[in-house]
Amino acid sequence: MNQSMHHVGVLGAGTMGTQISAHLANVGVKTLLLDLPSQESDRSSIARRAVEQLSSIQPPPLYSPDKLSLIQVGNFEDDLPRLSSCQWIIECVVEKLEIKHQLWEKVEPHRSPDTIVSTNSSGLPVAEIAQGRSEDFQKHWLGTHFFNPPRYMRLLELIPTARTLPQVVESIASVGDRLLGKGIVIAKDRPNFVANR
Numbered sequence: 001m002n003q004s005m006h007h008v009g010v011l012g013a014g015t016m017g018t019q020i021s022a023h024l025a026n027v028g029v030k031t032l033l034l035d036l037p038s039q040e041s042d043r044s045s046i047a048r049r050a051v052e053q054l055s056s057i058q059p060p061p062l063y064s065p066d067k068l069s070l071i072q073v074g075n076f077e078d079d080l081p082r083l084s085s086c087q088w089i090i091e092c093v094v095e096k097l098e099i100k101h102q103l104w105e106k107v108e109p110h111r112s113p114d115t116i117v118s119t120n121s122s123g124l125p126v127a128e129i130a131q132g133r134s135e136d137f138q139k140h141w142l143g144t145h146f147f148n149p150p151r152y153m154r155l156l157e158l159i160p161t162a163r164t165l166p167q168v169v170e171s172i173a174s175v176g177d178r179l180l181g182k183g184i185v186i187a188k189d190r191p192n193f194v195a196n197r
Helices: 015-026 045-054 066-071 080-085 097-110 137-140 166-180
Strands: 009-010 032-035 073-077 088-091 116-119 141-146 155-160 185-186
Touching: 009 080, 015 032, 015 045, 015 073, 015 097, 032 080, 032 137, 045 073, 066 073, 066 166, 080 097, 097 141, 116 166, 137 141, 137 155, 141 166, 155 166, 166 185
Parallel strands: 009 032, 009 088, 032 073, 088 116, 116 141, 155 185
Antiparallel strands: 141 155
Protein backbone atom coordinates (compact mmCIF):
# COMPACT_ATOMS: atom_id res chain seq x y z
CA MET A 1 0.00 0.00 0.00
CA ASN A 2 1.30 3.46 -0.94
CA GLN A 3 2.49 5.22 2.21
CA SER A 4 2.62 8.70 0.67
CA MET A 5 -0.30 10.94 1.50
CA HIS A 6 -1.18 13.88 -0.74
CA HIS A 7 -4.88 14.55 -0.19
CA VAL A 8 -6.90 13.95 2.99
CA GLY A 9 -10.57 14.59 3.72
CA VAL A 10 -11.55 15.68 7.23
CA LEU A 11 -15.20 15.43 8.27
CA GLY A 12 -16.10 17.93 10.97
CA ALA A 13 -14.75 21.46 11.45
CA GLY A 14 -14.79 21.50 15.24
CA THR A 15 -11.63 21.92 17.31
CA MET A 16 -10.10 18.55 16.45
CA GLY A 17 -11.09 18.37 12.79
CA THR A 18 -9.83 21.87 12.07
CA GLN A 19 -6.56 21.41 13.95
CA ILE A 20 -5.91 17.98 12.39
CA SER A 21 -6.41 19.70 9.00
CA ALA A 22 -3.93 22.38 10.08
CA HIS A 23 -1.28 19.84 11.06
CA LEU A 24 -1.71 17.95 7.79
CA ALA A 25 -1.26 21.28 5.98
CA ASN A 26 1.87 21.92 8.08
CA VAL A 27 3.54 18.93 6.44
CA GLY A 28 2.36 19.79 2.92
CA VAL A 29 -0.77 17.64 2.67
CA LYS A 30 -3.71 19.14 0.78
CA THR A 31 -6.79 18.84 2.99
CA LEU A 32 -10.53 19.08 2.33
CA LEU A 33 -12.38 20.12 5.51
CA LEU A 34 -16.16 19.56 5.44
CA ASP A 35 -18.91 20.43 7.91
CA LEU A 36 -22.66 20.97 7.96
CA PRO A 37 -24.11 23.27 5.29
CA SER A 38 -24.85 26.78 6.50
CA GLN A 39 -28.12 28.67 5.95
CA GLU A 40 -26.02 31.60 4.68
CA SER A 41 -25.33 32.29 1.00
CA ASP A 42 -21.89 30.69 1.53
CA ARG A 43 -23.04 27.16 2.35
CA SER A 44 -19.51 26.24 3.46
CA SER A 45 -19.17 29.15 5.89
CA ILE A 46 -18.98 26.90 8.99
CA ALA A 47 -15.81 25.20 7.75
CA ARG A 48 -14.49 28.46 6.24
CA ARG A 49 -14.81 30.34 9.55
CA ALA A 50 -13.11 27.50 11.42
CA VAL A 51 -10.12 27.70 9.06
CA GLU A 52 -9.98 31.52 9.26
CA GLN A 53 -9.80 31.28 13.06
CA LEU A 54 -6.71 29.05 12.93
CA SER A 55 -4.42 32.09 12.70
CA SER A 56 -5.65 33.46 16.04
CA ILE A 57 -5.45 30.25 18.13
CA GLN A 58 -2.75 29.88 20.80
CA PRO A 59 -0.57 27.89 20.76
CA PRO A 60 -0.47 28.28 16.96
CA PRO A 61 -1.68 25.16 15.13
CA LEU A 62 0.09 26.24 11.92
CA TYR A 63 3.82 26.41 11.22
CA SER A 64 3.13 29.56 9.18
CA PRO A 65 0.01 31.37 7.86
CA ASP A 66 0.80 30.42 4.25
CA LYS A 67 -0.12 26.80 5.10
CA LEU A 68 -3.79 27.89 5.15
CA SER A 69 -3.79 27.72 1.35
CA LEU A 70 -3.55 23.90 1.57
CA ILE A 71 -6.90 23.63 3.39
CA GLN A 72 -9.97 23.68 1.15
CA VAL A 73 -13.45 23.83 2.66
CA GLY A 74 -16.88 22.50 1.81
CA ASN A 75 -20.04 21.03 3.30
CA PHE A 76 -21.67 17.63 3.73
CA GLU A 77 -24.40 18.29 1.14
CA ASP A 78 -22.60 19.87 -1.81
CA ASP A 79 -19.03 18.60 -1.59
CA LEU A 80 -19.01 14.88 -0.78
CA PRO A 81 -18.03 14.00 -4.40
CA ARG A 82 -14.74 15.87 -3.81
CA LEU A 83 -13.77 13.14 -1.33
CA SER A 84 -13.22 10.71 -4.23
CA SER A 85 -9.69 12.07 -4.73
CA CYS A 86 -8.71 11.63 -1.06
CA GLN A 87 -6.37 8.84 0.04
CA TRP A 88 -7.54 9.07 3.65
CA ILE A 89 -10.83 10.32 5.12
CA ILE A 90 -10.90 11.13 8.86
CA GLU A 91 -14.18 11.64 10.71
CA CYS A 92 -14.16 14.09 13.64
CA VAL A 93 -17.83 14.80 14.30
CA VAL A 94 -19.71 14.80 17.61
CA GLU A 95 -19.45 11.62 19.73
CA LYS A 96 -22.89 10.25 18.88
CA LEU A 97 -23.02 6.87 17.19
CA GLU A 98 -26.17 7.63 15.18
CA ILE A 99 -24.68 10.84 13.72
CA LYS A 100 -21.48 9.03 12.74
CA HIS A 101 -23.49 6.20 11.12
CA GLN A 102 -25.59 8.68 9.11
CA LEU A 103 -22.53 10.60 7.94
CA TRP A 104 -20.57 7.53 6.81
CA GLU A 105 -23.65 6.26 4.97
CA LYS A 106 -23.63 9.50 2.94
CA VAL A 107 -19.84 9.51 2.50
CA GLU A 108 -19.22 5.90 1.47
CA PRO A 109 -20.62 6.19 -2.10
CA HIS A 110 -18.00 8.91 -2.76
CA ARG A 111 -15.07 6.97 -1.28
CA SER A 112 -12.67 5.48 -3.83
CA PRO A 113 -11.66 1.82 -3.42
CA ASP A 114 -8.59 1.43 -1.16
CA THR A 115 -9.10 4.88 0.41
CA ILE A 116 -8.36 4.59 4.13
CA VAL A 117 -11.22 5.67 6.39
CA SER A 118 -10.94 6.42 10.10
CA THR A 119 -12.58 8.01 13.11
CA ASN A 120 -10.99 10.33 15.64
CA SER A 121 -13.46 9.10 18.27
CA SER A 122 -11.96 9.03 21.74
CA GLY A 123 -14.20 6.40 23.23
CA LEU A 124 -16.93 4.94 21.01
CA PRO A 125 -16.27 1.38 19.78
CA VAL A 126 -14.53 1.74 16.42
CA ALA A 127 -16.09 -1.41 14.95
CA GLU A 128 -19.59 -0.19 15.85
CA ILE A 129 -19.10 3.10 14.01
CA ALA A 130 -18.44 1.15 10.78
CA GLN A 131 -21.42 -1.21 11.14
CA GLY A 132 -23.38 -1.54 7.91
CA ARG A 133 -20.53 -0.38 5.70
CA SER A 134 -19.16 -2.45 2.78
CA GLU A 135 -16.47 -5.13 3.04
CA ASP A 136 -13.88 -2.91 1.32
CA PHE A 137 -14.72 -0.05 3.69
CA GLN A 138 -14.34 -2.34 6.74
CA LYS A 139 -10.94 -3.59 5.53
CA HIS A 140 -9.69 0.00 5.26
CA TRP A 141 -11.29 1.21 8.52
CA LEU A 142 -9.62 1.99 11.86
CA GLY A 143 -9.57 4.47 14.69
CA THR A 144 -6.99 7.28 14.48
CA HIS A 145 -7.16 9.07 17.81
CA PHE A 146 -5.24 12.36 17.78
CA PHE A 147 -4.83 14.35 20.98
CA ASN A 148 -5.49 18.06 21.44
CA PRO A 149 -3.70 20.14 20.21
CA PRO A 150 -2.65 17.83 17.35
CA ARG A 151 0.41 19.87 16.37
CA TYR A 152 1.93 19.59 19.85
CA MET A 153 0.69 16.31 21.33
CA ARG A 154 3.04 13.55 20.25
CA LEU A 155 0.77 10.55 20.63
CA LEU A 156 -1.41 9.01 17.91
CA GLU A 157 -3.46 5.96 18.87
CA LEU A 158 -4.36 3.55 16.09
CA ILE A 159 -7.31 1.28 16.81
CA PRO A 160 -7.76 -1.44 14.18
CA THR A 161 -10.78 -3.74 14.20
CA ALA A 162 -10.77 -7.48 13.54
CA ARG A 163 -11.41 -6.69 9.85
CA THR A 164 -8.77 -3.98 9.30
CA LEU A 165 -6.06 -5.03 6.84
CA PRO A 166 -2.57 -5.08 8.44
CA GLN A 167 -1.18 -2.96 5.58
CA VAL A 168 -3.73 -0.23 6.38
CA VAL A 169 -2.44 -0.04 9.95
CA GLU A 170 1.16 -0.05 8.67
CA SER A 171 0.40 2.71 6.17
CA ILE A 172 -1.20 5.06 8.72
CA ALA A 173 1.49 4.23 11.31
CA SER A 174 4.12 5.26 8.75
CA VAL A 175 2.27 8.49 7.89
CA GLY A 176 1.81 9.26 11.59
CA ASP A 177 5.44 8.61 12.44
CA ARG A 178 7.39 9.85 9.42
CA LEU A 179 5.12 12.60 8.13
CA LEU A 180 3.25 13.89 11.19
CA GLY A 181 5.97 13.25 13.80
CA LYS A 182 3.78 11.16 16.11
CA GLY A 183 4.59 8.37 18.50
CA ILE A 184 2.31 5.50 17.49
CA VAL A 185 0.44 3.31 19.95
CA ILE A 186 -1.70 0.42 18.71
CA ALA A 187 -4.72 0.07 20.99
CA LYS A 188 -7.47 -2.51 21.30
CA ASP A 189 -11.01 -1.50 20.35
CA ARG A 190 -12.44 -1.10 23.84
CA PRO A 191 -13.87 1.90 25.70
CA ASN A 192 -11.44 4.83 25.96
CA PHE A 193 -8.59 2.91 24.26
CA VAL A 194 -5.22 3.46 26.01
CA ALA A 195 -4.58 7.10 26.86
CA ASN A 196 -8.05 8.07 28.07
CA ARG A 197 -8.21 5.44 30.80
